């Protein structure tokens with residue numbers, strides 16, 4: 495390569511990285527990984543609106559970690575924090591449950607917030623942005639079935655408004671990245687996570703509730719609940735695999751591209767609930783119940799799989815952790831530490 499050719503590849507060892515919304519499930523694990531891979535500095539920016547100080551408590555005092563309290567809806571605060579970093583991973587967002595509670599703030603964070611992060615990246619010569627998108631860009635409701643690939647369109651008919659607003663806000667975030675690449679040459683990789691689970695699991699992701707609410711009930715000696723016949727498909731990805739993808743997306747020469755991240759295989763909700771009971775060693779048979787009124791549910795139209803093969807081609811990533819192993823790690827963390835309180 496000649497010196498005039500641009501590369502979107504960043505070296506993690508010795509690099510400086512900012513994780514926006516870093517006091518999160520994904521952010522804390524990604525920070526740990528970047529530090530383990532030799533990053534010179536990891537800046538964790540968060541407004542702590544989800545009260546997640548304990549998520550990054552283990553990083554406080556680390557000389558290679560800087561913690562910045564800032565709100566992404568306030569551009570001046572971002573401009574102050576983004577100085578002198580090579581790469582940015584943008585995670586701060588409100589997911590479906592939070593969007594259901596407060597759509598105005600949800601849209602402000604997920605749309606204006608992304609605009610501000612992009613503006614701050616461009617103003618500060620950031621070399622690469624990794625944007626956390628979601629399989630919510632394929633939507634929910636009866637239209638979602640089969641193999642979901644990166645070109646699968648958005649389905650909204652029959653889905654709850656908050657899920658549609660969340661998915662649509664991620665689509666807008668993705669398009670803002672594409673626009674910034676074309677206008678300003680900002681290199682980016684979009685990672686469309688499927689439901690993330692693992693150590694430091696919270697109660698904010700609707701589908702991950704199938705794991706932690708099951709575990710909560712089992713520990714209380716109660717039968718876990720399965721909605722309907724439990725044949726509904728879900729596809730999860732382990733948080734350590736997501737952190738590895740974030741690092742690979744920074745390091746890969748790839749730019750101007752979006753790829754799916756998903757675990758080795760989908761599961762049905764019945765299989766999942768039985769797996770949690772088996773791994774927890776509390777063999778209580780589930781009870782089949784009707785959906786609780788007022789609780790957001792993310793239903794789909796039939797069996798589906800979120801295809802992750804493109805991620806291997808583009809950033810060299812494939813999932814390594816099976817659901818059995820990931821659930822074992824999540825339960826071990828919950829048993830051995832203070833699980834984060836339900837909000």
Ligand SMILES: NC(=O)c1ccc[n+]([C@@H]2O[C@H](COP(=O)([O-])OP(=O)(O)OC[C@H]3O[C@@H](n4cnc5c(N)ncnc54)[C@H](O)[C@@H]3O)[C@@H](O)[C@H]2O)c1
Pocket residue numbers: 514515516517518519520521539540541542543544545546564565566567584585586587588589603607626627628629686687688689690691696698699702
């Ligand atoms: N968790 C999942 O199952 C899942 C699935 C698909 C996509 N994603 C996406 O991955 C990303 C990370 O998910 P997570 O579960 O680790 O998130 P999380 O809910 O644990 O954390 C989000 C973080 O953003 C921060 N934040 C919220 N509003 C902010 C603002 N205005 N300014 C600064 N910080 C703010 C919160 O305090 C929190 O620490 C999100 O963008 C989410 O949409 C998550």
